[in-house]
Amino acid sequence: MTKEKTILVTGAAGFIGSHLVDRLLSLGHRVIGLDNLSYGSRENLSEACASHQFEFREGDIMVPGDIAGSLDGVDQVYHLAAFKIPRYTDALDTLRVNGLGSMNVFEACAEKGIPVVAASTSDAYGMNPAVPFSEEKTNSVIGSAKVKRWAYAVSKMYEEQLALAFRERYGIKVTLVRFFGGYGPRHNLTWWGGPQSGFITKALQGEPLEIHGDGLQTRSFTFISDHIDGLAAILDHDEADGEVLNLGSTEEVTILDLARVIWRLIRDDEARIQFIPYSTFGRYEDVRRRVPDLTLVNSLLGFVPKVSLADGLAQTIAWQRRKLGL
Numbered sequence: 529m530t531k532e533k534t535i536l537v538t539g540a541a542g543f544i545g546s547h548l549v550d551r552l553l554s555l556g557h558r559v560i561g562l563d564n565l566s567y568g569s570r571e572n573l574s575e576a577c578a579s580h581q582f583e584f585r586e587g588d589i590m591v592p593g594d595i596a597g598s599l600d601g602v603d604q605v606y607h608l609a610a611f612k613i614p615r616y617t618d619a620l621d622t623l624r625v626n627g628l629g630s631m632n633v634f635e636a637c638a639e640k641g642i643p644v645v646a647a648s649t650s651d652a653y654g655m656n657p658a659v660p661f662s663e664e665k666t667n668s669v670i671g672s673a674k675v676k677r678w679a680y681a682v683s684k685m686y687e688e689q690l691a692l693a694f695r696e697r698y699g700i701k702v703t704l705v706r707f708f709g710g711y712g713p714r715h716n717l718t719w720w721g722g723p724q725s726g727f728i729t730k731a732l733q734g735e736p737l738e739i740h741g742d743g744l745q746t747r748s749f750t751f752i753s754d755h756i757d758g759l760a761a762i763l764d765h766d767e768a769d770g771e772v773l774n775l776g777s778t779e780e781v782t783i784l785d786l787a788r789v790i791w792r793l794i795r796d797d798e799a800r801i802q803f804i805p806y807s808t809f810g811r812y813e814d815v816r817r818r819v820p821d822l823t824l825v826n827s828l829l830g831f832v833p834k835v836s837l838a839d840g841l842a843q844t845i846a847w848q849r850r851k852l853g854l
Contacts, residue, residue, distance in 0.1 A: 533763070534558040536602045538589055538633060539609035541568025543715045544647070544707070544755060548606060549576045551756045557581070562598050563609070564588040572714050589629035595636045606759065607633045607646040612680055612720055616809055619679035626683035627690075634694040643701035643769075645762050646691050650708045650776065650818055651681040659780075660821040663706070663772045671813040678813070688772060701769040703762050708776025708820050712752030712840060713847035724749060727787050728845055731794040732854040736802035743784030743803065746817045750777040751840035754833040761829040768828050774820035777833040789838070793845055 535552055539545040540561025545568065552559050553576060561573060561584045576582040587594030589609045599605075611625040630646065637644050653661045656669040668685065670678050688704050695702040715721035717729060727737045758775040762768045781789075784801070791799035806812040825831045 532556050532558070533603040534560070534601050535604045535606065536560045536562060536598055537606045537608060538562045538595075539568065539607075539647075540584070541565055541570060541572050542608065543572070543712075543721065544710060544752065544759075545606075545608045546572035546576070546714055547712075547752050547756050548608070548759055549573065549582065551760050553579050553581055555760065559583070560585060560598055560602065562587050562589070562594065567716065567720065589632055590625065592632045592636065595632055596639075599636055599640055599642060602640075602642055604763065605633065605637055605642055605644045607644055610647060610684075613651070614676050614679055615719065615812070619676040622679045623683050626680070627686050630687040630690055634690055638694050638698040638700050641698075641700055644691065645703045645705060645759065646687060648684045648688050648704050648706045648772070649681070650706050650774070650820065651815070652685050652688065652706060653815075653818070654678070654681055655813065655815055657817065659817045659819040660778065661774065661819065662821040663774055663824055666821075675811050675813045692770070695770060701766075703768045703770070704772040705759065705762075706772060706774050706820075707750070707755060708774065708818065709747050709749040710752055710755050711749050712844050714752070715844070717848070717851070722749075723783055724786060724790065724841070724844070725848075727790045728794070728848045729852065731791045732845075732849060732852060734795065734800075736800040737787040737791060738802050738804050739783055739787055740804050741783075741806055741814055743787065743801075744782050744816075745814050746780045746782050746819070747786075748777045748780050748819045749786070749837055749840070750775070750833060751835035751843075754835055757834070758825065758829060758831045761831060765829050771824070771828065773825045773828070774822060775825060775831065776820040776822070777837070778819055778822060779837050780817070780819045781837060790841060790845070793841060
C-alpha cells in the first residue's frame, strides 16, 4: 500500500466523493474535502467529520482561489465535482462547471505539480452501438448539437482533453476514470442519482415506476464499493498515469427489467410501469446500450467488480427505505 498522503477530493460531499473520502481515511490518509454543497450533503460526510484526519472546506471549483487555497501540503487530487446531464434544465451550468471548473483544478495542480485523478463518464462513448466500450478502440459517436443532453458528454470529453494537455505540457500525472452507472447508499434521491434511485422511491410508495422511452435501452449498474475499489487502487499504480480507464460492471440490464427487479425486491404484486415519452422534456437522444470493456483497467489495477446487481440493489433499497422512513 502507498505511504500516507494528504489528498484533496473535490465534490467530497457527493455520492462518490463521500464514499471515496471514507475509504481514503480508512487507508490512513489525511483528506481535505471541497464541496459547494449544491448537490452534496454534509450528512454524507458525517462519518468522515468524526475523524481528526479529515477537514471539510465549503468551496467551489468555479472559484480559482478556493482550489489554490486548499492545495497546501496536498500530495494527490481526486477531482469529482461535476454537473450532470441537463435533462430538465438548460445546459450552461453543465458546460461551465465541467469545462471552466476543471480548467481551474488542472491549472492549480499544474502550478504545484500535484497528480490528479479526474472523473469522466461512460457518456463520452455517446451512441456508438459497438459494445463493450473500449478506451482505446471505441470511437465517440455524439448526436446533434441541438440536443442538449450531449452537453454533458462533450463537457467531459473536453475535461479529458484538458487533463491530458496539462499532462503533456506541465508533466503532471493524470488519470481519467469513466464511470458506468454508479448506485448505492447515499446516491441522490432525484433523477440526478440515476433511474434506480427514482424506481426505488416509487416502489416503496407503491406508485408507478416512470420509464423514459421504451425501457429497452440497456445499462450496466455498478455498486459504489466497486467504483471506490478502482479509484483507491490508482494510488498504488503509477502505470495508470496518462490513461483513460473504464470503471464499471459488465452486468447488462434493460431499464425495463431493472424497474421490474426493483419492484419485485420491494413488493409482491405485478410491477406498475408508466412510460414517459422523451418529448415531454424536449428534444432528446438516448444511448441504446452501454457496457464497458474492463480489459485495460483489469490489467493495470487488477480491477474486477465484486457486487452483483441483485446484492447491490438489496443493500441500496434497505438504505433508501431507512432514509425515507418508508
